[in-house]
Amino acid sequence: MKTETYQSPDQQGYYGDFGGAYIPEMLHRNVAELKAKYLEIMHENSFQEEFQQLLKDYVGRPTPLFFAERLSKEFGASIYLKREDLCHTGAHKINNTIGQILLAIRLGKKRIIAETGAGQHGVATATVCALKGMECIVYMGEKDIERQAPNVARMRMLGAKVIPAISGSKTLKDATNEAIRDWINNPNDTHYIIGSVVGPHPYPDMVARFQSVISKEIRWQLKDKTGFELPTHVVACVGGGSNAAGAFYHFLDELSVQLVAVEAAGHGVYSGMSAATTQLGKPGILHGSKSLLMQTEDGQVVEPHSISAGLDYPGVGPLHANLFTSGRGVFLSATDEEALQAALHVSKTEGIIPALETAHAFAVLGRMNLKPTDRVVLCLSGRGDKDLATYIKELKLVD
Amino acid sequence: MSRLKELFARKNKRVLNVYCTAGFPELNSTISVMQALEANGANIIELGMPYSDPLADGPVIQASGNIALANGMTIKVLFEQLHDLRKTVSVPVILMGYMNPVLQYGFENFCREAAAVGVDGLILPDLPEHEYETEFGAIIKKYGLDFIFLVTPETSDERLRKLDTLSTGFLYAVSSSATTGSDKDFNAVEKYLLRLQEMNLSNPVLVGFGIKDRETFESASKYSNGAIIGTAFIKALEQSKDLALSVKQFLGDIL
Numbered sequence: 001m002k003t004e005t006y007q008s009p010d011q012q013g014y015y016g017d018f019g020g021a022y023i024p025e026m027l028h029r030n031v032a033e034l035k036a037k038y039l040e041i042m043h044e045n046s047f048q049e050e051f052q053q054l055l056k057d058y059v060g061r062p063t064p065l066f067f068a069e070r071l072s073k074e075f076g077a078s079i080y081l082k083r084e085d086l087c088h089t090g091a092h093k094i095n096n097t098i099g100q101i102l103l104a105i106r107l108g109k110k111r112i113i114a115e116t117g118a119g120q121h122g123v124a125t126a127t128v129c130a131l132k133g134m135e136c137i138v139y140m141g142e143k144d145i146e147r148q149a150p151n152v153a154r155m156r157m158l159g160a161k162v163i164p165a166i167s168g169s170k171t172l173k174d175a176t177n178e179a180i181r182d183w184i185n186n187p188n189d190t191h192y193i194i195g196s197v198v199g200p201h202p203y204p205d206m207v208a209r210f211q212s213v214i215s216k217e218i219r220w221q222l223k224d225k226t227g228f229e230l231p232t233h234v235v236a237c238v239g240g241g242s243n244a245a246g247a248f249y250h251f252l253d254e255l256s257v258q259l260v261a262v263e264a265a266g267h268g269v270y271s272g273m274s275a276a277t278t279q280l281g282k283p284g285i286l287h288g289s290k291s292l293l294m295q296t297e298d299g300q301v302v303e304p305h306s307i308s309a310g311l312d313y314p315g316v317g318p319l320h321a322n323l324f325t326s327g328r329g330v331f332l333s334a335t336d337e338e339a340l341q342a343a344l345h346v347s348k349t350e351g352i353i354p355a356l357e358t359a360h361a362f363a364v365l366g367r368m369n370l371k372p373t374d375r376v377v378l379c380l381s382g383r384g385d386k387d388l389a390t391y392i393k394e395l396k397l398v399d
Numbered sequence: 400m401s402r403l404k405e406l407f408a409r410k411n412k413r414v415l416n417v418y419c420t421a422g423f424p425e426l427n428s429t430i431s432v433m434q435a436l437e438a439n440g441a442n443i444i445e446l447g448m449p450y451s452d453p454l455a456d457g458p459v460i461q462a463s464g465n466i467a468l469a470n471g472m473t474i475k476v477l478f479e480q481l482h483d484l485r486k487t488v489s490v491p492v493i494l495m496g497y498m499n500p501v502l503q504y505g506f507e508n509f510c511r512e513a514a515a516v517g518v519d520g521l522i523l524p525d526l527p528e529h530e531y532e533t534e535f536g537a538i539i540k541k542y543g544l545d546f547i548f549l550v551t552p553e554t555s556d557e558r559l560r561k562l563d564t565l566s567t568g569f570l571y572a573v574s575s576s577a578t579t580g581s582d583k584d585f586n587a588v589e590k591y592l593l594r595l596q597e598m599n600l601s602n603p604v605l606v607g608f609g610i611k612d613r614e615t616f617e618s619a620s621k622y623s624n625g626a627i628i629g630t631a632f633i634k635a636l637e638q639s640k641d642l643a644l645s646v647k648q649f650l651g652d653i654l
Contacts, residue, residue, distance in 0.1 A: 012529055022498055024455040024524035025549040026573060028558075167461055168451060180454050187553055285499045285525065286452060298473040299503030300451040 006252035006328055013201020016326060018318035021200035023288045026184040035202045041106050054098050059088045065221035070349045077370035081380045082218055091382030092243045093124035097193055099210035101128040104191035111135045111190045115179040117144055117172035118309030119151025121195030126160035136160040139178040141171035144309060151386060169303045172313055176287050196240025197317030200288030204317050211246025218377055219250055226375060235260040236379040237360040239311035241320040243381035258330060261320060262360045264306035265333035275304035276333040277316040278324040291321040307336035308356035334363035340394050355382030356390060402491040402519045403545055403568040406442060407603045414625025416443035416605055417632055420463040422472025424636055429480050435646035437490050440654045448474060448496030455524040459630045474504045478512050485517040495522040506535060510542040520545030520568045528565060547571050552591040569603040592622035613653050
């Protein structure tokens with residue numbers, strides 16, 4: 001650990017050994033402009049006023065911190081759910097897209113591009129573009145377009161153009177490649193809204209800051225409810241890692257708080273069909289930053305597998321890679337089947353149908369050796385409506 | 400004197416650098432394509448090392464890389480193929496690729512073996528100048544390899560001067576802010592190349608991206624030391640039934 005805080009990267013965008021901006025010269029001006037201006041813009045009063053107002057009136061923040069009584073009884077600890085599933089569009093993703101669209105407007109950009117896997121970030125981007133009257137182009141893997149038809153329809157209804165990524169494996173990483181290429185070819189008028197804490201510096205830091213509202217609210221909400229500002233554990237699922245970054249953010253340097261990141265193990269970590277990046281990855285460079293990366297011995301990026309499209313990414317944000325290698329974070333994983341069963345269980349126990357991504361976080365509660373005095377906050381990052389087709393099929397819900 | 404220095408000392412106009420993907424179209428066609436390129440007038444060969452996620456390349460070059468990967472091309476295989484390179488190829492050879500496979504191979508091992516088989520320089524578009532200066536540049540220099548930076552019309556004069564100082568061999572002028580293979584207005588390119596010419600840079604300048612035929616090669620060469628052809632050549636190989644003949648026809652149409 002070279003930096004003194006787990007929260008912010010150094011000048012060059014490094015969290016310990018991970019991060020940086022490994023970009024071709026064609027992206028240099030745009031990324032340098034963003035790096036030079038993002039903090040200044042985010043700290044402007046007019047920006048903060050508009051951002052906070054939209055988070056309140058449009059997104060529906062603060063989202064509740066809900067004491068899950070039945071789960072608490074079952075796992076023998078106090079379990080609180082941070083209800084990001086109640087955000088407009090159904091997940092935490094919109095915290096970031098609201099922030100970035102306001103930033104893009106202040107940078108004088110006219111055109112927005114984004115990548116999406118399951119379509120949640122695409123929908124959140126299309127939503128804020130509609131809100132602000134901006135042109136919106138979303139790149140989505142050809143395979144994901146087939147798998148996630150309802151979100152494709154949502155994006156189109158919101159006025160976005162959805163362009164299939166037909167290169168490589170035709171999934172999220174290829175959609176990201178195509179979005180980056182679009183940015184290279186349109187260097188002047190376009191802002192790229194990355195959906196997770198990945199990409200070249202300053203994206204990981206910028207997205208983490210926009211998502212940090214999650215842990216900011218958790219602190220005062222928990223204090224209101226329990227008298228304690230700090231939980232003993234914060235649990236969140238990790239693909240690229242944006243909801244985890246947001247839920248961990250204001251606890252990163254509070255060393256008494258155990259940070260539990262849950263990755264998707266797919267069919268099993270060592271099955272060859274997994275997305276457990278920290279377990280399987282080695283240091284590598286993808287999409288402009290150095291992090292842990294699932295790859296072959298020859299350094300070719302491996303296509304991951306998870307039943308949840310939002311966790312189906314071969315890398316992980318550099319902030320998380322640093323939490324993993326420094327030992328600051330605890331990294332667990334849950335298989336497809338464990339996540340499905342956890343989703344069913346939480347639905348029946350608390351009356352909340354979680355997104356498949358979030359279900360991975362629930363799946364590890366029984367493995368955490370919790371004590372009655374523990375105060376566990378789990379980031380309920382998204383709602384399960386989008387996953388209904390998968391639930392119907394896998395849990396055999398329809399006769 | 401390095402092969403690139405020697406070349407530019409001898410010829411500083413209409414230098415033709417042709418890009419080809421290692422292991423494409425056949426795993427073992429790498430050397431024969433290079434031999435044909437030299438025999439038909441290419442002055443520099445830029446040999447692409449295939450990568451699953453080549454951000455700075457367009458779809459044609461990415462597709463050729465995917466074929467090469469499916470053929471079994473790896474950096475290890477490539478160095479085996481290049482073992483006797485200098486018995487049959489005498490023009491400067493530059494390896495172009497992305498950081499990740501090189502890091503996995505081991506950056507220093509990679510540079511050592513590249514130099515040992517007679518490679519002259521490297522183009523790694525996603526190696527930024529900060530990491531070049533603090534970590535990797537010294538290793539590249541230790542093995543006597545040239546390192547070529549890219550510059551674009553959006554690169555400021557100040558930054559251009561800096562990248563010119565860091566580069567050895569030549570500077571790779573991207574003819575528009577575009578991934579390889581894109582068509583852009585050539586007038587804007589001329590203005591940019593004039594600007595580069597007037598800056599009196601210490602490195603020769605080769606123009607890449609968007610060069611596809613005699614006309615674009617000649618106009619790029621008018622304001623620079625020459626040009627790089629990639630996508631158009633890969634397309635010619637894609638449709639080829641006789642590689643040696645295709646290379647001959649392709650270069651014959653340009654030179």
